Amino acid sequence: MSRIKGCFAQLKQEHKKALIPYVAAGDPNPEITVDLMHAMVASGADIIELGVPFSDPMADGPVIQKASERALVYGTSLSDVLAMVKTFRLTNNDTPVVLMGYLNPIEVMGYECFAKAAHDAGVDGVLTVDIPPEEAQSYIPALRACELDPIFLLSPTTTKDRMTIICQYASGFVYYVSVKGVTGTSALDTDEVAKRLAVIKEVTDLPIGVGFGIKNAETAAAVGQVADAVVVGSALVNLVEQNARSLSNEEGNKKITADISQVLVSMRTALDV
C-alpha cells in the first residue's frame, strides 16, 4: 500500500482528519528544510507538501511567489529538493511527502527520469499545478510506473463531468481548491465547500483534501468537519517571510520552525476535538 493510502486508512480508523502543511523547499534557505519537515511531523502533520521553487509560479499569490524567489536565490533546484526528501527519509520512513510545483522543471529532467529519482528519494505523490489530465497522457503512466500518486486539483469551476475524468486519473487523494483564485488570497466559505465536496464524493471514493484559504485553527477545524484533509500553505509561509527578513539565517530558522510548529499544534488540537 502506498504511504498516502496507508496514512488515510489509519486516520480513518482513528476518526481523525489529515493535517497537511505546505512549505516551499529551500525557503528561506536550504538549511532549514529537512529540520522543518521533522518539526512539522512532531507538531501534528500527517502528510507534508513540499513546494518545488519555480521562476514563474502562475497559480500562486504573492506570499508563495516570494517563497519561490527566496529559495531560488540559493538556486534550489528540483534535484536539490529530491535530495532534501532523501535526507528526511533517513530518519522518517512513515510520513508521506507530496511534491507540489510546476511542470517545466520536470519536463527538463524528463518524466521517467524524474519519476524514478522521486521514488528513489522517497517521494509519495506529485501535484503538478499546470498539467491537467488532458495533457498528462504520458506523464501519469510515468508516475504510476514508479508508484507515485498523481494528485490533481479540483476547483469551483470544475464541472461534474470533468471531476469524473480527473478522479479516474488521480490516486492518493484529490485536492479541492476552495476558492477561485491564487494561493493565499480570499477566505473560504465553508458552506459552499461542503456543497462541492458532496458532489465530489458522488464521483470518487478517494480522500478529499481542501486547501487555499485556511488561515488558522478555526478555519482548519471548520473544513475538517467536511473534508478528509486540510492543507495549509500561505499562513505558514507568511511566518517564514516575517522572520526571514529580520533575523540571521540561524536565528531566523529557529524562530520560523518554532512559529510554524506552534500554528500546526493549534490546528492539530482544533482538528482533533
Added chain:
Amino acid sequence: MTIEQQTENKLSDMPDDNGHFGQYGGMFVPETLMEPLDELNQAYINYFQDPEFLAELDNDLAHYVGRPSPLYFAERWSRELGGAKIYLKREDLNHTGAHKVNNTVGQMLLAKRMGKTRIIAETGAGQHGVATATVAARLGLECVVYMGAEDIQRQALNVYRMKLLGAQVVSVESGSRTLKDALNEAMRDWVTNIDRTFYIIGTAAGPHPYPAMVRDFQAVIGREAREQSMQHEGRLPDALVACIGGGSNAIGLFYPFVDDQEVSMYGVEAAGHGLETGQHAAPLCAGKPGVLHGNRTYLMEDKHGQIIPTHSVSAGLDYPGVGPEHSWLKDIGRANYVSVTDEEALSGFHDLTRIEGIMPALESSHAMAYVKKLAPTMDKDQFIVVNLSGRGDKDIHTVATIDGIEF
C-alpha cells in the same frame, strides 16, 4: 513529421481540437482555468462561423482600425540594397500604431458577446496595452493592464497613453519585472475574477485557444498581403519577413501563406547583445522546448527548467517564450528562424527612417535589419514582403538615449 507527410493534411489545418501543433501548444494551466478556456474556445469556434460577427469585425477593421493597410513598395531602399524588391506591410498605419489592434478589436467583440464586463491584458512595449485600453474605452468597459516595472520605465509614453484612455496600469514587481511576469500576473487576476473578466492576450501564445485565436484575428495581415502582392506583382512573394516577440505579427503574416511552399518565411528574433552572450530573447534560435504560460514551446531556460532573464533593446520582443505554432513550423522546417542584435536592429531603424521616411518600432526594426541581409542575396526580379508591425514614436526616447542625446 516531415513537410511531405503533413501537406496531405494541410499545414493550415493546425492546431488539432486540443490546441496542439505537433508536440507544441496545448492547455497547461491550473484546473480553475480549464472550464473558462473551454467556454472561450466554444465562443471562438461559434463566432468565427457567424456571419454577423464576421461582418461586425470587418466593419470595425475597416472604419476603426483603418484597414486594409497599404503594401508599400520601398523603392529607394530596394535600390540601395541592390537585390530583391522590398514591400512593407504598413501595420504601423493602423489606429494606435501597430498590428496589436487587429487582435484587440476581435477579442473585444468576443468579450462583448460573452457578456464580460471587465477586460484585462498584459503588455510589454505597451502597444498591446494601448490597443486594449483603446477598445475598452470605446465600449466603456473597465480595463486593467499588467506591465512589468522595468517596461513601465522603458515605455513611459505608452503608460501615459493607457491612463489617458481610462485603463488602470498595474506595475508588476515580481520575477524579472518584464513581459513574462506581467503575463503571470494577468493569469492570476483571471483565475481570481473569472466570472466577469475577459483576458485579452496580446500575442499568439498562452493556452489554447489563444494561439489559434490570436492568429486568426491577425491573419487579416497575410490575407491582405496576398491580395496586394497579386495586384502589385501578379504573383505571391518569394519571401516573408517578420519580427518575433510572442509571434503574433509574424503568424498573422505567415498563416495565409503556409500552404504555399514556394513562399519562404523568416521569423526574426531578438539576439540582444548577441546569442553567444546569453543576453538575448531568441528561444527559437537558442532555446529548448519546455512548458510556460499554458503551452509547450521553445523557451529560454536554465538546466533546471527555470526561466531565465531575457534581453532585448525592444520591450515587445523581450519574452522568453514564443507562440507554439512557430515552434512547430521550425521543427517541420516550414519557416526559418533567425536573429539580429540590438545594434543591427538600430541600424534597421535608422535606415528605414532616413531612406524611406518611415520610422519603424524597434520590434519591427529587427525585421528591417534582417531584410538588409536577405534582400541583397536575392534576385532583382524577386520580392519580399516585410511586416512593418508598428511605428517608432514610442521608441524615440530609447533610440535617443542610445545615440547619446538628452532632451
